[in-house]
Amino acid sequence: MASTEPISIGNGAADGMSQPQASVSTLNLPSVSKVLSGLSDTPSSLEERGTTDLETLDQEEMFRALKNVIERTVETTEAGNTFDLKELHASLGQAEGEARLGSRGAKVLESVHDSLLQLWSCNSQFMAQAAEVIANASREESWRGPFGKGGILSFFLGVLSSKQDIDSDILLHSLRLVGNSCADTDENRKIVVDGNYTRVIIRHFLNPKLIHVAIPVIYNICMDYEPAHAQIAENQLAYIILRLLKDNAVGDNEALLSFSYDLVELASEQAQGVENAPDGIILLLMELALDEEIELERYSTLINSLFAYLEKERFQNTCVAHNLVETLLSVLYRSFSIEVDESSKEDVQSMAQSRLKVNQALGEVSASPLFSQHYPLSSPLSQKLKSWIVAEEDQLQICACVMLGNLARSDEVCQAMVQELKIHEELISVLQSEARGGVLHSALGFLKNLAIAGDNRITLAEAGIIPAVSRLWAFESVPQVQFSAATIARQVIISSMENISRLLSPLSDDLDSPAHRRTYLSLLLSLFEKTDSAPIKTEIGRTIASICRTVTPKIATEDAQAISLLNTLYDLHEGVARPIGAMITQTQWPVVRSEGWFALALMANTKSGCVAVADCLQNEEVLELLKKTLSTEASNDESTEKPDENQVNKDRDNAFVLVQELLKNESGTLPDGYRGTIEDLANEHSRHLASK
Structure with missing residues (x-):
C-alpha cells in the first residue's frame, strides 16, 4: 500500500478526559537559576564600590546638590537670567524647546553623573536616596531623553549589572529608572539592547523583592521596539517566566500577570527563542493552560505560544516521546469549560482560533513517524479518539478524525480499524448527520485513508458509504467536501x-x-x-x-x-x-x-x-x-x-x-x-x- 498523506485540519465535548501523568523523567526542565547560569554575563560598566573615602557630611552635601538639580533644575543664561527647565519646556515652541532641553539637560546632568559616581565609589549611605530621587524624576517624559544622553541611564544599568552585593532599595530604584526612561523612548531602549542589558534585568526576576518591578521594566523596553524582541527571546525569557508562573513566583497581581503572559507570547514569536528553548517549555505551557482558573485571554496567549513551538519537528517529537500527547488533548478538551462571552465577537473568534491551533498542533504531532510507535491502535489514547468521532463538539470530532487518520497509514492498521474496531461505522454516521463542513472534511479524509486498503472497500460499501457520500456531492458551500466525497466514490469501486x-x-x-x-x-x-x-x-x-x-x-x-x-x-x-x-x-x-x-x-x-x-x-x-x-x-x-x-x-x-x-x-x-x-x-x- 502506498503511504498516505497526513490529514490536514479543516474547520469539537464527549465524556471528560482526565489529565495523564507525563513522562518527564528525562524531559529537560531546568530551574531558572540554571538557565540564567547558562547565559554569558554582561560586564559591569562601574568600578567596584568602596574604592574611595568621603566624609559623611560631604556625601550628604553632594546628595542634596544632586537632589536640588533634579527636583528644581536651574540654569543660568548668558544674560544671567535663570530658568526652570519645566517652565522653559512649556513656554517654548515644541521644536525649539526639545532642542534646548536636550542640550542643556545633558549639560546640567554632568554634575549629577559625577556625583553618582562619587557616591557609588565611596559606598555612600545616600546612594539609595539619590537613586530614588532620579527614579522619581524619570516618570516625567521630559527627563527621559536627557537621562539617556547624559549617561544617567547607563550608570544605573551598570549598577544593575554589578556582581557586588547591592542594597535592594538601590536595585529597586535603578530598575524603576530604567523602566521609566525606556517608556516610549527608543533612544534609551537602544542603549539597553546594545549592551544586552535585558539579560541583566532578567536576572533580577529571581529576587522576590524586585520581580514585581523587573518584569514591567522588560515590558517597557519591549513594547513596540522590535530589536528588543529577539534579544529577550535569545535570553530565554519565555521559559524563565513560564517557570516562575508555574512555581507561583510571580504572585497574584493582575497587572504583573498580564505583563508576564504578554512577554511569554512576544518571546515565543521569535525564532531565536523557539530554537534555543528547553524541551520542557511545552509541558509548562500545557500545564498552565490546564489551570482550573485560567481565563480566555491567558488561555489564548498560552496556546499561541504553544503553537509556535509545536510547529517545529523537534518539539513535535518531544511531545510524542515524552507521552505529552494526552496532555495536549486535555488542553483542547479544557477549552470547552472556559467561560466565553458569546455576545463578544472578539472572544468567540479568540477561542475558535485557539482550538484550531491546538488541533493543528495535534495534527502535526500525529503525523510524526514516532506517533504510531508510541501510540498504537490498541493504546488508551486511540480508544479515546475513537469515542470523540461522534462527540458533540466539532473540534473534538475533527481532532479524532485527523489523528486517527494519520495513524491509518498502513494496510494492517486500516484493516484493523475497519474489520475489528468498526471505526468506519461512526464515520459514515457523521457523513449522514448535519455536521459542519470542517467535520465532514476531516471524516472524509479519514475514510479516504481507510479505503486505500483493498479489503476495506467492500466493507465500506456494505456499510452504505456510497449513499452517504452521494448527499455530499450537493454540498456546494465547501468544495473540498465535494471533492473528497467524489474521491471516495472512485476509491471504493476500484x-x-x-x-x-x-x-x-x-x-x-x-x-x-x-x-x-x-x-x-x-x-x-x-x-x-x-x-x-x-x-x-x-x-x-x-x-x-x-x-x-x-x-x-x-x-x-x-x-x-x-x-x-x-x-x-x-x-x-x-x-x-x-x-x-x-x-x-x-x-x-x-x-x-x-x-x-x-x-x-x-x-x-x-x-x-x-x-x-x-x-x-x-x-x-x-x-x-x-x-x-x-x-x-x-x-x-x-x-x-x-x-x-x-x-x-x-x-x-x-x-x-x-x-x-x-x-x-x-x-x-x-x-x-x-x-x-x-x-x-x-x-x-x-x-x-x-x-x-
Missing part, C-alpha cells in the same frame, strides 16, 4: 464489480418512480455539470474511467453482470463520457490525460459506448487534442519544454486505438463529417507508422 453495481444502482426501487431511472452515478454527473472545479471534474472522470477499466474487458467473456452494468452505464447516463473529456483537457497531470484516452478507447469498444464517445468528441477542445496527439507534427514540436517521450507515445497509441475502435463500432453514431475526420486521423497515423 476493481470491484460489486461496488460498481452499487454506484449504478437506482435511487429508488419503485419501478414507477422517476428516481428508478436515476442512479448514484447520475448524482455524480449532476455535480460534474454544476461545478466549476477542475479537480472535481477530473475526479468524476477518473471514476467513470475506473468503471470502464474494470467492466469492459469482461464483455469478451460474455459476462452477464458486465453486460448489464455497461448497458446501465450508457442507457441511463447521457453525457457519461464528458467527464473523460475533462481528464484529457486538464494539463496538470499528464498521467491522468493518458488514462482518459485509454478510457475513451475502452468505451468505443461497444456501439453504446461509441455514442458516448461521439458526444465527448463534440467538445472542440477534446477533438483538437485528439488531432494533435495523432499528428506527426506533434512529435516534432520545437518547444523548449519537451514532454516525456514515453508519455507522448503512450497517448498516441491510446488515441490510435480509440479511432480504430470508433471506426469499427460506431455504426452510424458519429455526427455528419466526424467519420471522415476520424478516418483521416487514422490514415495519417497509419502512414506515419509505415514510414518508420
Whole structure:
C-alpha cells in the first residue's frame, strides 16, 4: 500500500478526559537559576564600590546638590537670567524647546553623573536616596531623553549589572529608572539592547523583592521596539517566566500577570527563542493552560505560544516521546469549560482560533513517524479518539478524525480499524448527520485513508458509504467536501464489480418512480455539470474511467453482470463520457490525460459506448487534442519544454486505438463529417507508422 498523506485540519465535548501523568523523567526542565547560569554575563560598566573615602557630611552635601538639580533644575543664561527647565519646556515652541532641553539637560546632568559616581565609589549611605530621587524624576517624559544622553541611564544599568552585593532599595530604584526612561523612548531602549542589558534585568526576576518591578521594566523596553524582541527571546525569557508562573513566583497581581503572559507570547514569536528553548517549555505551557482558573485571554496567549513551538519537528517529537500527547488533548478538551462571552465577537473568534491551533498542533504531532510507535491502535489514547468521532463538539470530532487518520497509514492498521474496531461505522454516521463542513472534511479524509486498503472497500460499501457520500456531492458551500466525497466514490469501486453495481444502482426501487431511472452515478454527473472545479471534474472522470477499466474487458467473456452494468452505464447516463473529456483537457497531470484516452478507447469498444464517445468528441477542445496527439507534427514540436517521450507515445497509441475502435463500432453514431475526420486521423497515423 502506498503511504498516505497526513490529514490536514479543516474547520469539537464527549465524556471528560482526565489529565495523564507525563513522562518527564528525562524531559529537560531546568530551574531558572540554571538557565540564567547558562547565559554569558554582561560586564559591569562601574568600578567596584568602596574604592574611595568621603566624609559623611560631604556625601550628604553632594546628595542634596544632586537632589536640588533634579527636583528644581536651574540654569543660568548668558544674560544671567535663570530658568526652570519645566517652565522653559512649556513656554517654548515644541521644536525649539526639545532642542534646548536636550542640550542643556545633558549639560546640567554632568554634575549629577559625577556625583553618582562619587557616591557609588565611596559606598555612600545616600546612594539609595539619590537613586530614588532620579527614579522619581524619570516618570516625567521630559527627563527621559536627557537621562539617556547624559549617561544617567547607563550608570544605573551598570549598577544593575554589578556582581557586588547591592542594597535592594538601590536595585529597586535603578530598575524603576530604567523602566521609566525606556517608556516610549527608543533612544534609551537602544542603549539597553546594545549592551544586552535585558539579560541583566532578567536576572533580577529571581529576587522576590524586585520581580514585581523587573518584569514591567522588560515590558517597557519591549513594547513596540522590535530589536528588543529577539534579544529577550535569545535570553530565554519565555521559559524563565513560564517557570516562575508555574512555581507561583510571580504572585497574584493582575497587572504583573498580564505583563508576564504578554512577554511569554512576544518571546515565543521569535525564532531565536523557539530554537534555543528547553524541551520542557511545552509541558509548562500545557500545564498552565490546564489551570482550573485560567481565563480566555491567558488561555489564548498560552496556546499561541504553544503553537509556535509545536510547529517545529523537534518539539513535535518531544511531545510524542515524552507521552505529552494526552496532555495536549486535555488542553483542547479544557477549552470547552472556559467561560466565553458569546455576545463578544472578539472572544468567540479568540477561542475558535485557539482550538484550531491546538488541533493543528495535534495534527502535526500525529503525523510524526514516532506517533504510531508510541501510540498504537490498541493504546488508551486511540480508544479515546475513537469515542470523540461522534462527540458533540466539532473540534473534538475533527481532532479524532485527523489523528486517527494519520495513524491509518498502513494496510494492517486500516484493516484493523475497519474489520475489528468498526471505526468506519461512526464515520459514515457523521457523513449522514448535519455536521459542519470542517467535520465532514476531516471524516472524509479519514475514510479516504481507510479505503486505500483493498479489503476495506467492500466493507465500506456494505456499510452504505456510497449513499452517504452521494448527499455530499450537493454540498456546494465547501468544495473540498465535494471533492473528497467524489474521491471516495472512485476509491471504493476500484476493481470491484460489486461496488460498481452499487454506484449504478437506482435511487429508488419503485419501478414507477422517476428516481428508478436515476442512479448514484447520475448524482455524480449532476455535480460534474454544476461545478466549476477542475479537480472535481477530473475526479468524476477518473471514476467513470475506473468503471470502464474494470467492466469492459469482461464483455469478451460474455459476462452477464458486465453486460448489464455497461448497458446501465450508457442507457441511463447521457453525457457519461464528458467527464473523460475533462481528464484529457486538464494539463496538470499528464498521467491522468493518458488514462482518459485509454478510457475513451475502452468505451468505443461497444456501439453504446461509441455514442458516448461521439458526444465527448463534440467538445472542440477534446477533438483538437485528439488531432494533435495523432499528428506527426506533434512529435516534432520545437518547444523548449519537451514532454516525456514515453508519455507522448503512450497517448498516441491510446488515441490510435480509440479511432480504430470508433471506426469499427460506431455504426452510424458519429455526427455528419466526424467519420471522415476520424478516418483521416487514422490514415495519417497509419502512414506515419509505415514510414518508420
